[in-house]
Amino acid sequence: MLKRIWLWLGRLLGRLLLATVALGLAGWAIGALYYQSKYSGPVSTEEEIAPTEVADTQAIIADAIAVVEQHSENTRVLRDAHAKAHGCVRAEVSVRAELDADLRHGVFSEPGKTWQAWVRLSNGNAYPQFDRIKDARGMAVKLLDVPGEKLTADPRHAGEQDFVMFNHPVFFVRDVAEYRSNFAAQAQGKKALAFFPSADPRSWELRHLLIALQTLAPAPESPVATTYSSVAPYRLGPHNIKYRVIPTPEQCPDYRLPEQNRDLPNFLRSALYRQLSLDRAPACFALQVQRQNAEYYMPIEDTSIEWDASISPFETVADIRLPPQDFDSPEQNLACDNLSFNPWHALPAHRPIGGINRLRKAVYEAISRYRLERNGAL
Numbered sequence: 001m002l003k004r005i006w007l008w009l010g011r012l013l014g015r016l017l018l019a020t021v022a023l024g025l026a027g028w029a030i031g032a033l034y035y036q037s038k039y040s041g042p043v044s045t046e047e048e049i050a051p052t053e054v055a056d057t058q059a060i061i062a063d064a065i066a067v068v069e070q071h072s073e074n075t076r077v078l079r080d081a082h083a084k085a086h087g088c089v090r091a092e093v094s095v096r097a098e099l100d101a102d103l104r105h106g107v108f109s110e111p112g113k114t115w116q117a118w119v120r121l122s123n124g125n126a127y128p129q130f131d132r133i134k135d136a137r138g139m140a141v142k143l144l145d146v147p148g149e150k151l152t153a154d155p156r157h158a159g160e161q162d163f164v165m166f167n168h169p170v171f172f173v174r175d176v177a178e179y180r181s182n183f184a185a186q187a188q189g190k191k192a193l194a195f196f197p198s199a200d201p202r203s204w205e206l207r208h209l210l211i212a213l214q215t216l217a218p219a220p221e222s223p224v225a226t227t228y229s230s231v232a233p234y235r236l237g238p239h240n241i242k243y244r245v246i247p248t249p250e251q252c253p254d255y256r257l258p259e260q261n262r263d264l265p266n267f268l269r270s271a272l273y274r275q276l277s278l279d280r281a282p283a284c285f286a287l288q289v290q291r292q293n294a295e296y297y298m299p300i301e302d303t304s305i306e307w308d309a310s311i312s313p314f315e316t317v318a319d320i321r322l323p324p325q326d327f328d329s330p331e332q333n334l335a336c337d338n339l340s341f342n343p344w345h346a347l348p349a350h351r352p353i354g355g356i357n358r359l360r361k362a363v364y365e366a367i368s369r370y371r372l373e374r375n376g377a378l
């Protein structure tokens with residue numbers, strides 16, 4: 001009797017297991033088919049502007065000003081994002097001597113040319129916190145004395161070409177409408193819930209929640225030891241591109257950074273100081289671009305999608321060198337805080353494209369003006 005019960009139980013469990021595996025496989029196949037059809041090329045090479053974009057942008061600016069005000073108690077008014085700098089350092093950006101003629105546009109027109117630049121390295125959060133806390137890390141590069149008419153009318157930025165990046169290849173929202181609803185929910189203290197705006201499962205953004213969680217990553221060993229991506233697309237002459245900056249220590253004299261004490265609140269600044277100021281060792285990077293191949297799913301209007309580098313590999317256009325230097329003085333830190341980086345400080349040959357970049361134009365200008373005025377720096 002007991003034996004029969006055991007056999008029956010065994011058969012039942014076996015069937016249950018088989019059914020679960022079959023169900024899992026079917027779910028996986030349906031998901032794969034859905035994503036393949038949803039995320040497949042060809043895609044447009046042109047921008048597509050949603051009718052609600054202007055209204056969404058105004059609402060986002062109002063929310064962003066509320067956020068900077070929240071964090072300005074007893075301090076200067078800081079940036080709404082990337083508030084904490086590890087340092088602003090001088091840099092040299094040299095166009096590759098053998099650059100492909102097809103990529104010679106804007107500041108990359110002249111092979112061998114070296115631009116002087118500022119590089120600001122930052123944590124992504126809206127207020128300064130310990131570096132060991134998971135976060136995105138930012139790199140903003142400002143080329144100086146760049147001739148030619150720019151996309152911004154502001155005479156203070158007439159000679160500048162900026163590149164603004166962080167160290168994750170994708171953004172946690174696709175477009176301006178999603179940014180508005182997500183940002184408003186986050187401003188109300190909702191975190192993961194911001195990705196589930198209604199009870200309707202079709203509005204749930206599970207993939208975007210995963211991107212947000214991956215973006216908030218442990219700190220690299222130094223701000224010069226991680227890859228920074230443009231995330232959003234740009235023009236490069238006739239091409240649509242994304243760009244990134246990768247560390248190239250092999251281009252610099254051999255240097256090993258001593259291990260830093262990650263319990264110190266500002267160990268990323270200490271790492272930069274140790275390398276550039278104490279050990280007088282330069283840091284090297286390559287600036288690379290990735291061209292859009294519109295036959296594949298490389299959209300302009302969705303920053304949550306990574307362009308596949310196996311289809312469209314990155315090509316190095318310039319080398320960036322941070323020479324040994326003293327950067328950590330009160331004067332330079334204040335001057336750094338008063339700088340404004342903006343993807344729209346750019347030549348028309350480097351025009352930012354896509355909804356998230358169009359949004360950034362209005363928001364960066366508004367927040368920068370607001371904080372500089374409040375800090376008496378305008």
Ligand code: HEM
Binds near residue numbers: 079081121139341364
């Ligand atoms: C493509 C995705 C994005 C990247 C790679 C990015 C990266 C950065 C970086 C690195 C900074 C610091 C610049 C500096 O060092 O001064 C910054 C600042 C800022 N970001 Fe973004 N960001 C992105 C999207 C956005 C979006 C969608 C918004 C809001 C709509 C936004 C709002 C801001 C603001 C307000 C600042 C401060 C501007 C200032 O006061 O000067 N960012 N961003």
